[in-house]
Amino acid sequence: DAKTTQPPSMDCAEGRAANLPCNHSTISGNEYVYWYRQIHSQGPQYIIHGLKNNETNEMASLIITEDRKSSTLILPHATLRDTAVYYCIVSAYNTNAGKSTFGDGTTLTVKP
């Protein structure tokens, strides 16, 4: 699985958009980009994933560059409850079973 690079920490003002970048320059053609977040002392929670098109759901938007070497997770209106560690993962398909390697993640702090 490709390695990801994320900034260790970011701050965001409550109500503003939070843009979390991720570099995955060695991504392969069959690898998806997944985003999870982990609120303190809880299990990680799935946010969104994509292959090459931009994706949006009720939680966030995912923007993947055309060369697929980087992506940005966008939380459009951050709230204090969005304070968490955000993990960007690239994961290849395996017909037997799969695995996702978590990188170091970005600690997002949303401030009032």
Place this chain on the structure above:
Amino acid sequence: DAMVIQNPRYQVTQFGKPVTLSCSQTLNHNVMYWYQQKSSQAPKLLFHYYDKDFNNEADTPDNFQSRRPNTSFCFLDIRSPGLGDAAMYLCATSRDGSRETQYFGPGTRLLVL
């Protein structure tokens, strides 16, 4: 609601005393994972089951074993816990391969005295 359940949420054991952590799922997913997460670190995959097929990560110590008696349950056995095994242990499931979303339980925090 369908979910991943881990019991207990907190487990205290003694140095060298075997301990078992449990995970159950109501999602009927094929794949179950066990991760270890130490303080301020990312989750680290220990092993996973695809149905009954066990897949161990290359760097998982032999001290860690797992059992999956049926689709719903998976156990993590630590044969001789050391102080360095104190961590949060996370169970996750996915319907199929790694293109699938993983659903995590709340974790069991293990303390070794």
